[in-house]
Amino acid sequence: MIPFFNLQRQYFKDKNNIDLAIQDVLQSGRFIKDRKCMEFERKFAEYHGSKRCVSVANGTDALILALKACGIGRGDKVVTTPFSFFASSEAIVRVGATPVFADVEMSSFNINPEKMESLMTKKIKAILPVHLFGNPCRMDEIMELAKIKQVKVIEDCAQAFGSTVGNKKVGTFGDIGCFSFFPSKNLGCYGDGGAIVTNDEEAADKIRMLANHGSKTKYIHEDIGYNSRLDEIQAAILLEKMKSVENDLIARSSIAQMYQELLKDLDIILPSYADGSFHSFNQYTIRTENKEKIIEAFQKKNIGYMIYYPVSLNKQKAIPWALYRDETDCSNAEQLTSQVLSLPIFPELKVDEVEEIAKTIREVLT
Numbered sequence: 285m286i287p288f289f290n291l292q293r294q295y296f297k298d299k300n301n302i303d304l305a306i307q308d309v310l311q312s313g314r315f316i317k318d319r320k321c322m323e324f325e326r327k328f329a330e331y332h333g334s335k336r337c338v339s340v341a342n343g344t345d346a347l348i349l350a351l352k353a354c355g356i357g358r359g360d361k362v363v364t365t366p367f368s369f370f371a372s373s374e375a376i377v378r379v380g381a382t383p384v385f386a387d388v389e390m391s392s393f394n395i396n397p398e399k400m401e402s403l404m405t406k407k408i409k410a411i412l413p414v415h416l417f418g419n420p421c422r423m424d425e426i427m428e429l430a431k432i433k434q435v436k437v438i439e440d441c442a443q444a445f446g447s448t449v450g451n452k453k454v455g456t457f458g459d460i461g462c463f464s465f466f467p468s469k470n471l472g473c474y475g476d477g478g479a480i481v482t483n484d485e486e487a488a489d490k491i492r493m494l495a496n497h498g499s500k501t502k503y504i505h506e507d508i509g510y511n512s513r514l515d516e517i518q519a520a521i522l523l524e525k526m527k528s529v530e531n532d533l534i535a536r537s538s539i540a541q542m543y544q545e546l547l548k549d550l551d552i553i554l555p556s557y558a559d560g561s562f563h564s565f566n567q568y569t570i571r572t573e574n575k576e577k578i579i580e581a582f583q584k585k586n587i588g589y590m591i592y593y594p595v596s597l598n599k600q601k602a603i604p605w606a607l608y609r610d611e612t613d614c615s616n617a618e619q620l621t622s623q624v625l626s627l628p629i630f631p632e633l634k635v636d637e638v639e640e641i642a643k644t645i646r647e648v649l650t
């Protein structure tokens with residue numbers, strides 16, 4: 285059996301330090317947004333070279349609060365990708381705005397800046413690119429367009445902690461970068477968690493206030509907010525995991541390179557990324573017309589796999605299209621949903637497991 289993802293392997297790798305970090309919090313008797321959270325926010329901001337970090341309860345809240353801090357609300361429209369986890373569009377709808385989908389590039393799976401330009405009407409107040417699977421979007425072009433059109437940019441970095449374009453980390457190109465610490469992310473905690481980074485101190489203050497019931501001073505409420513706070517146990521775990529996260533990113537990268545080498549001559553399309561950018565490979569997703577056959581072989585051998593994503597966001601029924609419909613061409617995203625197959629990738633995946641996965645795909649295709 286080869287798991288798609290395995291958190292026990294990760295925990296046992298660093299069990300002693302994780303256990304001590306958790307015990308430290310238990311013994312302190314302080315559980316919500318206290319010294320561990322503050323220390324984590326300092327370290328996370330420093331890692332990104334950002335002025336500020338605000339930790340929140342999860343990545344979805346990070347997006348919602350970032351949109352709110354940018355003043356996005358009812359009647360506004362936000363250009364985003366139709367090929368992503370649901371939360372990136374859910375957050376837009378949640379604040380009362382409408383997602384307007386710019387189709388993706390088949391090669392990178394990411395929003396295509398060339399498709400965005402014609403969508404930039406006066407109602408568009410922000411762009412929300414998603415660095416899908418850890419592959420950085422074409423941020424220079426997105427920022428250029430945002431500057432011309434004077435709209436905000438909120439980066440969804442949930443899957444892309446550690447990804448860079450040149451020397452710059454994703455999350456630091458736009459106005460606000462949003463992160464998820466869901467356990468399977470590149471930097472994951474052992475529960476839910478999220479954060480934003482920004483150089484906009486006003487936006488950071490607003491997010492901190494909104495995430496704490498709209499309050500800056502205890503029992504004085506300036507706004508209707510949320511209860512969206514990271515807890516101390518998760519912050520302590522994240523601080524511990526930050527110490528080895530660069531090694532974890534290197535491990536993901538070398539597994540991705542192994543796949544590239546082992547699969548390069550087969551009739552499948554491997555992930556590609558732009559020169560000068562670092563793809564952090566939260567997911568390793570191939571494109572194939574033989575998905576069903578490969579899945580059948582995986583199931584026989586008990587090899588894990590996922591379909592990220594089987595339905596594009598423009599086709600999701602949950603979004604109330606009667607109110608929010610703004611139809612655009614999403615044919616690439618729709619086509620991808622039938623071709624994509626994500627293979628196991630996580631730092632603790634073993635070399636012989638990668639070889640076995642590649643061998644299984646080879647047997648199907650040759």
Ligand SMILES: Cc1ncc(COP(=O)(O)O)c(C=O)c1O
Binds near residue numbers: 368465
């Ligand atoms: C692209 C993307 N955006 C947002 C989120 C939401 O993060 P969370 O699950 O922490 O709310 C996720 C989580 O899977 C994601 O993959």
